[in-house]
Amino acid sequence: MINQFVPKIINEIAKINTENELMNLKSKYLGKKGEFTIFTNSLKDLSIEEKKKQGPIINSIKKEIESIIADKFKSLKRLAIDKKLAEEKIDISLPSKGSSNGSIHPLSLVSEEIVKIFTQFGFEVFEGPEIESDHYNFEALNIPEDHPARDMQDTFYLGEGNLLRTHTSPMQVRIMECNNPPIKIISPGKVYRCDSDVTHTPMFHQIEGLLVDKSITFANLKGVLNEFISRFFGNSIKTRFRPSYFPFTEPSAELDIEWKDKNGSKVWMEVLGCGMVNPKVFESVNYNSKEYAGLAFGMGIERLAMIKFGITDIRYFYQNDLKFLKQF
Ligand code: PHE
Numbered sequence: 001m002i003n004q005f006v007p008k009i010i011n012e013i014a015k016i017n018t019e020n021e022l023m024n025l026k027s028k029y030l031g032k033k034g035e036f037t038i039f040t041n042s043l044k045d046l047s048i049e050e051k052k053k054q055g056p057i058i059n060s061i062k063k064e065i066e067s068i069i070a071d072k073f074k075s076l077k078r079l080a081i082d083k084k085l086a087e088e089k090i091d092i093s094l095p096s097k098g099s100s101n102g103s104i105h106p107l108s109l110v111s112e113e114i115v116k117i118f119t120q121f122g123f124e125v126f127e128g129p130e131i132e133s134d135h136y137n138f139e140a141l142n143i144p145e146d147h148p149a150r151d152m153q154d155t156f157y158l159g160e161g162n163l164l165r166t167h168t169s170p171m172q173v174r175i176m177e178c179n180n181p182p183i184k185i186i187s188p189g190k191v192y193r194c195d196s197d198v199t200h201t202p203m204f205h206q207i208e209g210l211l212v213d214k215s216i217t218f219a220n221l222k223g224v225l226n227e228f229i230s231r232f233f234g235n236s237i238k239t240r241f242r243p244s245y246f247p248f249t250e251p252s253a254e255l256d257i258e259w260k261d262k263n264g265s266k267v268w269m270e271v272l273g274c275g276m277v278n279p280k281v282f283e284s285v286n287y288n289s290k291e292y293a294g295l296a297f298g299m300g301i302e303r304l305a306m307i308k309f310g311i312t313d314i315r316y317f318y319q320n321d322l323k324f325l326k327q328f
Contacts, residue, residue: 110304
């Protein structure tokens with residue numbers, strides 16, 4: 001009778017798939033009211049000799065049953081882990097989501113394009129300091145102290161005669177001071193003014209241009225800038241040189257281009273300032289203004305980018321919003 005338990009249990013256990021079922025089976029046989037327990041309890045009426053004989057047999061069968069159940073527990077656990085691992089398996093052959101590349105900032109794009117056009121014309125590129133002295137930013141450019149033109153370019157003063165440059169024009173003086181004509185340079189860089197609204201920020205970018213040689217005339221100025229505009233904005237763009245005033249050029253002009261506003265109507269847009277180098281500036285760098293003449297121009301990169309791309313608020317350039325930046 002007692003020998004039937006092991007094969008019966010092995011048979012039942014083979015059909016079990018969950019830990020719960022196994023627990024039930026365990027209590028069915030080994031629990032207080034389990035079949036095996038009841039069977040062994042029924043042997044208490046046996047004689048002492050019989051008990052001595054049967055005791056070890058019962059114990060070893062009980063151990064066998066326990067170890068069969070323990071083994072099944074282990075194998076169920078193993079199966080559960082394998083199942084979980086299979087579910088969590090990563091398919092490394094799936095295509096990836098891809099990584100996105102950064103893009104060049106629109107101001108860098110525009111600046112590089114302008115520099116490229118002028119280098120094709122034979123201009124050399126020089127960069128200068130953003131912290132300037134009063135001398136280079138104003139005095140040497142014929143803007144003495146108390147000159148009203150200083151009001152238009154109010155800036156950040158650093159003390160000891162230093163300030164954040166308000167334009168790239170100081171580079172005209174710096175280049176001429178240590179080179180003899182002919183000069184043919186452009187100078188891109190950051191400039192600063194106490195100004196802030198939809199079209200002005202306290203820091204912005206300019207590109208300065210200077211060409212000095214014998215017999216340079218206003219016609220050369222118009223020729224260089226018209227050619228630049230047609231390469232930058234397109235062949236058919238009309239230009240207009242409107243009289244203006246800068247202390248360091250004489251005569252001075254502002255260059256406008258004919259553009260379409262957002263309603264499609266034609267409007268004149270101011271693009272840059274320019275003029276013939278004022279003899280007073282030549283004096284400050286010891287050039288002979290009887291022998292040499294020069295043309296100069298300065299343009300705001302933000303302004304050119306805004307016109308070209310139809311951007312209405314200058315602050316977009318500095319907010320680093322990817323939705324804006326990715327469009328260029
Ligand atoms: N420096 C002038 C400005 O910032 C622009 C300019 C440059 C005008 C060179 C004439 C010649 O407004």
